[in-house]
Amino acid sequence: MLEEAAERQARRYPGAPTSRQPVHSVYVPAHQVDRDLVRDWAAAAERSVARAGGIEHLLAVHGLIDDADERSAVGELVLAKLRREPIEDLRIDFEDGYGAVADETEDAAVDGAVETIDALRQDAQLPPFVGIRFKSLEPPTKARGLRTLERFVAGLAALGPLPAGLVLTLPKVTSVAQVEAMVLVLTELESALGLPDRLEFEIQVETPQAILGPDGVSLLPQMIAAGDGRITGMPYGTYDYSAALGIAAGDQSMAHPAADFAKAVMQVAAAGTAVRLSDGSTNVLPIGSADEVDAAWALHGRLVSRSLHNGFYQGWDLHPAQLPSRFAATYAYFRRGLPELARRLAAYLGDGGGAILDEPATARAMAAFLLRGIDCGAVGPEEVPFPDTALRGIVANGPK
Template identity: 50%
Template structure:
């Protein structure tokens, strides 16, 4: 018996309860790092000082840096790292009132909160802010910490006035949905739009007591305020019961936690950031510190974590060296792949007269186009490539790449 075509009304009724898949992508540029500086050590010159110390390390230890770089790209990377350290050494600064700061007397923390807010306000007024800036407050673990953290935040925001673009609050050691919900309620009391990032550094922030993944519920409890998930290496590995010798970013326990972070944040408009290494490039340990940091940054990049923590100015050298090497090593292959989309479309990817408008035919494989375009945009943002270089290798302008990366082309 021959079958007839499906009835359109019946199909509509059968699929009525479904909705379109909602993919929310993060807005704007993602910094390659977050520099954590204890509030007591933050001065008006801290950004310039970090850049100057990084440049000094770059000049004093050329062999140590050369040892970790791909030989064919080493001169180019060194030149670009130097330019980056001069122009914009810090992309994201977090003024730390938590573990790196300690628990001084109330009057001391009050004074530091007001003083550092004044520094940020001065940078804002002078137009010298880094792209992102904010503070890490104390956790909600105990009543004492909650009250002190909220008090510090209140003093800081009162002294700051209008938060600048890119202002973010780091909420550490989250263990429950209730903490996220209450923190959101506290932020509502300030009467201004405020976003925060959750530090994933407890086992309860990965799997809750009922055996469910915790982060999706944290994000829902944040009611759109959560901008990022930042991994905390040492609290998390200690919480897993690992010994000191095994508390490092490359441990399998960290990989599991980061995979949960990554999957939970995907399509939620939330960025992920890797944690830190406490192997610092100082004194006689510069070579070891740079080798360790460079390797971990490259590992993070390969796993799709494009941001991480830096705890010392000399780590800026290997942060930018690793990031630049990552993008420069892949530029030719990535460019060929993007050009292949153009060729399969049967023409050029853009019309010069229309300032780079991309044809819809390029979206035959949108996920691949999105990933490749996003990579080139990140390379431009961090200084590994400039717009002219990207246009030269891909034939695409930045606006073309942005359209592909957002799947709006």
């Protein structure tokens, strides 16, 4: 009896993945995407910093780093990131950011998205993660959503191997049946196109029905199980979810108690699975007067830092001027924790000495923290007293 239960548990909870997770997803409406997008966003991000008075000003607005030398080091890292990899995860949006258009118009935009991804790949500008958000499987939009999904995947497959970081985002999920339908569709696409690898997808949590079903039970664990190992992520949708609860527009926020409740349910449902979480976005953009930009940056910095402290290591960005703010807050978080956690992990793996008595599970969390810092560029591998292969081994198998 116990062996059978253990096998089910192992299948259901394989443990957190050790591969890289992006720190953000950049959502861009499909009609605004072209081969210059990454360069244009990087240039716009740098201009926003220059107009404000430089990276030191942004870091001062955030107020996250007290030490002047460390503030200067983080500033240099952020500017280097904007030049090297301004977008970690690009989501070409055919849903709310795109709207309802004639079929031939959306078909042309899908073809354009495929061409853009191919052009970015040829230009060596393709972000590590890239994909689309298509329309939901709710009755009014399911036919169009599936048409876009099929046309997009088929178009990419016709050009050669699919991008290694391909992400397909299924929005506004309200039932387990929609996840089952998605699995069926992907299975059929793989067969029809002769794809060598399994297609994976995200389910976007932005409806109350996903958090609590009609029988009073959360549907999220059932959705993950129905995904048959294909679900890689669950991004939270700040504004659709808040609006569905009747929260006034001025009170909708990633930090609202209703948002915290939904994300706590997501966190518990995904724990121990291969599903990663992403927080939502803020629609307060760093544009306008100097004071308005500073206020938006300060808000964004607080929200990004709050998400990180709550265990959400990814979020959405909607505007180029949010990129420097995202990286500044993220880098400050990982660099602030670097010295202590590196020492604690070294002590745990050594003689166990130190003022804090850590558990094996905490050692895995410390290794994951250091690994995330390296993956996003906040921390150099030379600053961590362990190779990343060792850190991934600890995350995957626990400290030995």
